[in-house]
Amino acid sequence: MNDVERAITRAHQDEWARVVAGLTRRFDDLDIAEDAAAEAFAIAVERWSRDGVPPNPGAWIHLTASRKAVDRMRRENKRDDKHKHAQLVYENVPAEPVGAIDDDRLRLIFVCCHPALAMNARVALTLRMVGGLTVAEIARAFLVTESTMGQRITRAKAKIKAARIPYRVPSDADLPDRVSGVLAVLFLVFNEGYLATGxxxxxxxxxxxxxxxxxTRLLRDLMPDDGEVAGLLALMLLTEARRASRISVDGELVPLAEQDRGAWDAVLIAEGHRIVRERLAAAAAGVAPGRYQILAAIGAVHTSARDMRDTDWSQVLALYDQLVTLDPSPIVELNRSVAVAELDGPEAALATVDRLEKSLSDYHAFHATRADVLRRLGRTQDARAAYDRAIDLAGNTAETASLRRLRDRLR
Known part of the structure; x- marks a missing residue:
């Protein structure tokens, strides 16, 4: 990656959400805002390669996108009041109040997670506008096709426009109705970073x-009494603690059973365990844990074991049983089957996994889990076929390399 590519990548990560949200507020048109931002970055690729990176890339992007938005509105003969809005781009407009949230990006996520939209739609739209994820990455997170996700985002934009849903700064009273969507966005952004799907x-x-x-740390400061916010932070910390040991020197994804636990980040683990203990104390006092708190507790069990063989699988299975009542999704059932295999044997796990085939036939982790269970049952030919299917569906090269190694070890 050359200097220009690095500069454009940094500008995209830092400025895309702010440019789109700012133009949307001023022009009241999400399509124009996104198109103008995309055009500005396209121009940056051409001009910066020729003329060099400007001293202030972010300001350059903002100004270029603003001009492109104005040009488009004029071309499309928008109403007079729209022209007045366009002129505000070039005036010294007082800064808008930040409301309850000081951080720009977190505030934008709350702005986009409007409760008038269905949960899947608001999460997908926010991931696209603020999270910086591509439509393909969002589609893989939701286990749908790219075209399906593109249509979902388009419909969300259309509903915003038709219902004139305001992009306004949320107040303290707005936060509880929006926090579940915000947590889903942060969780999916973290997941894409922890194991990229592309x-x-x-x-x-x-x-x-x-x-x-x-x-998520900022969100916890903002909503310290929300158990699910605390649970998501603990889950992220306990997962991030294992990052250094997940990719081998050969560029392969390292399974949990083979990771060097001495390389795990003890500081992050200690902080995550402390939060989990706090939430367990709240549960003992009668406050039922939510999805993220249970996932964090599962992470705490795994990071407490000095070796894979020391893992308290009965506790893991009990937690998954609790999670299934809150989130009876096929992926939760698939993850639960791993604990079933450890406690009740691979034959019982295979029965659970095979029931999920219709729902997860295009999900690589389904076939990888099934391959491992078949391997343990001695069904080598079936395991090889399952690994081949997982390799065909897998995302990044590290995961594909790991699956190939597991397949090639079959005898």
């Missing part, structure tokens, strides 16, 4: 995991 992406994107943790 075939050509770096396996681990530390910039995304760090940003997700930073924003």
């Amino acid at each position: 075939p050509h992406a770096d396996p681990v994107r530390a910039d995304l995991t760090a940003e997700a943790i930073r924003l």
